[in-house]
Amino acid sequence: MGLLAPERLTALEEHANDVRQGIIRSLLAAGSGHSGGSLDMADIFAALYFHVLRHDPQRPDWPERDRLLLSCGHIAPVRYSAMAYAGYFPVEELLTLRHFRTRLQGHPERVSLPGLETTSGPLGEGLAQGAGMALAGKLDGAGWRVYVVTSDGEHQCGLHWEAMMTAAKFQLDNLTCIVDRNVIQIDGSTEDVMPLEPLTDKYRAFNWEVFECDGHDIGAFVATVEKAKQVKGKPQVIIAHTVMGKGVSFMEGDYLWHGKPPKQDEADQALRELGAARELIGAQRG
Amino acid sequence: MASAGVTSAAGAAMHLVDYTDPAAIKQVPTRNGFGEGLVEAGRRDERIIAICADLSESTRMEAFKKTFPQRYIEIGVAEQMLVAMAAGLAAAGKIPFIASYAMFNPGRSWEQVRTTMALNESDVKIAGAHAGVSVGPDGATHQAIEDIAIMRVIPKMTVVVPCDSAQTKQATLAVAGRFGPTYLRFARAESAVVTTDQTPFEIGTAQTFRDGDDVAVVACGILVYNALVAAELARKDGIECRVVNNHTIKPMDEAAILAAARDCGTIVSVEEHQVHGGMGSRVAEIVAAHDPVPMEFIGVHDRFGQSGSPPELTEEYGMGVTAILAAIKRAHGRKRAARG
Numbered sequence: 170m171g172l173l174a175p176e177r178l179t180a181l182e183e184h185a186n187d188v189r190q191g192i193i194r195s196l197l198a199a200g201s202g203h204s205g206g207s208l209d210m211a212d213i214f215a216a217l218y219f220h221v222l223r224h225d226p227q228r229p230d231w232p233e234r235d236r237l238l239l240s241c242g243h244i245a246p247v248r249y250s251a252m253a254y255a256g257y258f259p260v261e262e263l264l265t266l267r268h269f270r271t272r273l274q275g276h277p278e279r280v281s282l283p284g285l286e287t288t289s290g291p292l293g294e295g296l297a298q299g300a301g302m303a304l305a306g307k308l309d310g311a312g313w314r315v316y317v318v319t320s321d322g323e324h325q326c327g328l329h330w331e332a333m334m335t336a337a338k339f340q341l342d343n344l345t346c347i348v349d350r351n352v353i354q355i356d357g358s359t360e361d362v363m364p365l366e367p368l369t370d371k372y373r374a375f376n377w378e379v380f381e382c383d384g385h386d387i388g389a390f391v392a393t394v395e396k397a398k399q400v401k402g403k404p405q406v407i408i409a410h411t412v413m414g415k416g417v418s419f420m421e422g423d424y425l426w427h428g429k430p431p432k433q434d435e436a437d438q439a440l441r442e443l444g445a446a447r448e449l450i451g452a453q454r455g
Numbered sequence: 456m457a458s459a460g461v462t463s464a465a466g467a468a469m470h471l472v473d474y475t476d477p478a479a480i481k482q483v484p485t486r487n488g489f490g491e492g493l494v495e496a497g498r499r500d501e502r503i504i505a506i507c508a509d510l511s512e513s514t515r516m517e518a519f520k521k522t523f524p525q526r527y528i529e530i531g532v533a534e535q536m537l538v539a540m541a542a543g544l545a546a547a548g549k550i551p552f553i554a555s556y557a558m559f560n561p562g563r564s565w566e567q568v569r570t571t572m573a574l575n576e577s578d579v580k581i582a583g584a585h586a587g588v589s590v591g592p593d594g595a596t597h598q599a600i601e602d603i604a605i606m607r608v609i610p611k612m613t614v615v616v617p618c619d620s621a622q623t624k625q626a627t628l629a630v631a632g633r634f635g636p637t638y639l640r641f642a643r644a645e646s647a648v649v650t651t652d653q654t655p656f657e658i659g660t661a662q663t664f665r666d667g668d669d670v671a672v673v674a675c676g677i678l679v680y681n682a683l684v685a686a687e688l689a690r691k692d693g694i695e696c697r698v699v700n701n702h703t704i705k706p707m708d709e710a711a712i713l714a715a716a717r718d719c720g721t722i723v724s725v726e727e728h729q730v731h732g733g734m735g736s737r738v739a740e741i742v743a744a745h746d747p748v749p750m751e752f753i754g755v756h757d758r759f760g761q762s763g764s765p766p767e768l769t770e771e772y773g774m775g776v777t778a779i780l781a782a783i784k785r786a787h788g789r790k791r792a793a794r795g
């Protein structure tokens with residue numbers, strides 16, 4: 170995509186690999202939780218925390234920070250893992266995921282862990298809150314931006330569409346919605362459960378600027394964000410095409426991994442695969 | 456299924472499992488009883504249809520979906536749609552059971568429940584899964600502990616909270632065969648099965664699971680088992696508890712509550728719910744209006760839930776056997792003090 174220097178891209182891919190390993194370790198320790206969506210958003214979360222976002226892990230309440238909202242709270246492990254590797258808290262704390270008295274609640278809680286912008290888990294509520302933040306930013310003439318990560322399944326919630334109308338009405342060009350388009354939800358394919366297509370047309374009809382990209386191509390994602398940031402007068406959506414469970418062969422594309430953690434032998438194999446993949450990062454770029 | 460060891464005549468009359476013998480107790484999630492009951496209800500009445508909001512396995516609607524694919528509707532992550540569409544189907548002669556987690560239905564869909572189900576008098580049955588902190592590691596966002604309060608406040612609504620999986624099956628069948636907007640609440644975690652097929656069940660009729668007239672323990676849901684265990688321990692301190700399985704929150708069995716107040720002179724309420732506005736609050740409203748007695752309230756005291764294992768959370772929120780026993784002793788002491 171030409172935007173990122175090869176070394177930079179290699180570094181980001183290594184971060185994504187770390188994030189995936191953190192997801193596997195934390196879910197194994199938790200004994201419950203959502204593997205599939207967490208893994209498939211690892212590339213995007215690595216790109217966000219290590220390249221896109223204006224943020225400071227030492228000052229999670231820095232007023233000038235970009236706001237990253239995770240609307241689909243069930244994939245909290247990817248956010249926790251990215252935050253840990255970015256320096257918000259010790260990586261070992263990932264092993265407390267979902268335990269009694271942990272800061273890493275099963276679904277993210279704003280008052281529990283500094284650096285989370287909202288409490289989420291009940292689907293469909295992120296974009297509305299993001300629109301509120303973006304509007305506040307506009308009223309204050311602030312320089313920070315709002316990014317809202319959403320799942321495709323939660324596009325079935327009415328509130329999400331109310332937020333889409335609202336963001337367009339107030340011309341929130343400081344708001345970018347990122348969709349984890351893995352075409353999977355709990356009961357199967359989104360297109361069987363409650364069809365979302367044609368999703369790009371729907372966003373366009375709601376007066377959004379629409380981008381699509383491969384959610385596992387970090388270079389392409391970063392370039393797409395740069396384009397989105399140039400848009401004036403409209404909110405933007407990036408529909409990121411992803412593969413559930415990406416990076417772990419036996420989870421890829423399988424909806425049964427939506428809400429399951431790996432067992433010990435599965436985690437061992439996943440970590441072996443991720444270790445092997447890490448050796449190859451950057452190799453093809455020479 | 457022998458009831459021989461059950462320590463009171465009431466327990467025997469109710470055909471309870473010998474709950475004093477841990478080996479006799481099976482652990483089954485109450486939601487399983489819903490899944491079985493719904494299939495059976497579907498066999499008995501072909502007007503029954505099932506609608507789910509992307510949670511067919513965990514709400515246990517899956518069995519109905521497999522048995523009656525033509526009468527199963529998948530609506531996606533859209534709980535408000537779930538309720539309002541069901542009201543439409545009911546208006547056209549169907550009897551819809553609608554399932555999601557209690558937090559989202561009736562949690563998210565409350566106004567649709569009030570208008571399109573209750574005010575509309577639609578024969579829609581809500582199955583609220585994953586109620587209580589016993590949901591466990593998912594944490595506060597998924598632990599419905601306000602749902603009894605928001606449902607019991609709605610006119611014309613029936614609210615049923617069965618005590619175990621066997622009773623959840625009976626309750627599902629009873630609800631299916633009775634007209635009216637209804638909320639059926641159940642839980643995720645495995646919990647003790649104390650009732651049997653022979654245990655009588657009728658909506659609106661509370662059940663005395665244990666005789667006694669020193670303290671009345673009025674419980675609902677999966678904590679009924681803890682209440683029974685605590686009652687046996689209280690006996691060692693010379694306190695004989697009456698344990699009432701108060702499974703119907705609305706319409707509540709006022710006669711049974713007033714009899715408990717009169718005979719025992721004090722009540723401990725036990726529920727996996729906020730104490731504000733829940734089952735115990737309704738008990739307090741009844742006794743305050745007719746025959747006030749001191750009460751102790753076991754439940755969540757104005758806090759949110761959190762991640763943890765179901766046993767850890769049951770202890771943390773003061774709903775374990777030790778906490779119930781302590782409440783029984785406090786209630787007993789307050790009664791004596793009140794009598795001077």
Ligand SMILES: Cc1ncc(C[n+]2csc(CCOP(=O)(O)OP(=O)(O)O)c2C)c(N)n1
Pocket residue numbers: 203205206207241243244290291292293320321322323351353354355427508509510532533534555559563
């Ligand atoms: C309002 C609401 N209803 C139901 C749920 C239960 N739930 C959790 S994730 C999910 C859907 C999963 O699909 P998607 O959001 O696309 O996530 P993915 O499986 O791709 O990770 C559902 C229904 C919820 N969290 N919130």
Ligand SMILES: [Mg+2]
Pocket residue numbers: 320321322349350351352353354
């Ligand atoms: Mg999805």
